[in-house]
Structures are given as structure tokens and as C-alpha cells.
Amino acid sequence: MDKGIIKICSKCSKPVIGLGLCPKHYQQDWRKKNPISYTYHTLKSNAKRRDKEFYLTFGQFRNFCIESGYIKMKGKNGTSFSIDRIDPEQGYYLGNIRILTLASNGTLGVKPESKWNVPDIHVPF
Ligand SMILES: [Zn+2]
Numbered sequence: 289m290d291k292g293i294i295k296i297c298s299k300c301s302k303p304v305i306g307l308g309l310c311p312k313h314y315q316q317d318w319r320k321k322n323p324i325s326y327t328y329h330t331l332k333s334n335a336k337r338r339d340k341e342f343y344l345t346f347g348q349f350r351n352f353c354i355e356s357g358y359i360k361m362k363g364k365n366g367t368s369f370s371i372d373r374i375d376p377e378q379g380y381y382l383g384n385i386r387i388l389t390l391a392s393n394g395t396l397g398v399k400p401e402s403k404w405n406v407p408d409i410h411v412p413f
Contacts, residue, residue, distance in 0.1 A: 324353050331371060331380060341379025348382050356387045 297310040304310045319326040335342040372388045
């Protein structure tokens with residue numbers, strides 16, 4: 289077996305093979321650099337697990353993220369937002385998804401204020 293060059297993870301100093309990051313930090317780094325891809329894949333696998341239809345293409349989802357302001361929030365507070373289905377009985381497709389903060393997720397019934405029903409978001413910096 290080719291072990292390659294042994295390096296040390298630049299985040300936790302664990303010895304790693306080949307990459308400069310251990311698998312955990314490599315994944316963390318990848319998520320940080322590819323928040324849309326990461327969210328898209330998470331959403332898709334959640335949909336599958338919950339047996340919900342998933343009709344979003346990556347291109348549609350990327351546009352949704354950009355237009356909804358999701359991108360601006362990335363990495364600021366990962367637990368503060370969620371992607372919500374407007375009609376929970378329906379699957380994931382354009383027109384049935386919106387972004388809510390976890391706080392506003394508890395107060396459904398609020399009238400949409402914009403095309404994507406994006407609540408006021410207070411980014412801490
Ligand atoms: Zn590490």
C-alpha cells in the first residue's frame with residue numbers, strides 16, 4: 289500500500305497521509321469553501337431519508353441561495369437559519385422552499401415580506 293507523504297493536520301496536528309488536513313478538518317474546510325454544495329447535498333440526502341421528492345437542480349438551488357441572501361449568512365452562524373418547505377406535505381422544488389431563521393421557524397404564519405420570505409437577519413459583524 290502506498291502511504292504517500294506523511295504530513296500533519298494544520299488544524300489539530302494529527303498525522304495525515306497526503307492531504308494537509310485530517311479527514312475531519314478536510315471536510316470542515318470543504319464545507320466552508322463550498323457552502324452551497326454542502327447544503328445542497330445535505331438537503332438532498334435529508335429529502336431521501338424522509339422520503340420526500342427532490343426536484344431541485346444544483347443550479348436552481350445555487351440561484352435560490354444567492355437571491356435569498358443565504359450566501360451572505362454563510363459561516364456567520366451555522367445554526368441560525370434553515371431551509372424550510374412552504375408546504376411540508378410537498379417535496380423540495382423551486383417555489384416550495386424558503387429560508388427561515390430557526391427562531392422564525394417557530395412562528396410560522398408570518399406573512400412573506402419578500403419573494404423568498406427572508407426574515408430580518410442580524411449578522412453579528
Ligand atoms: Zn485535524
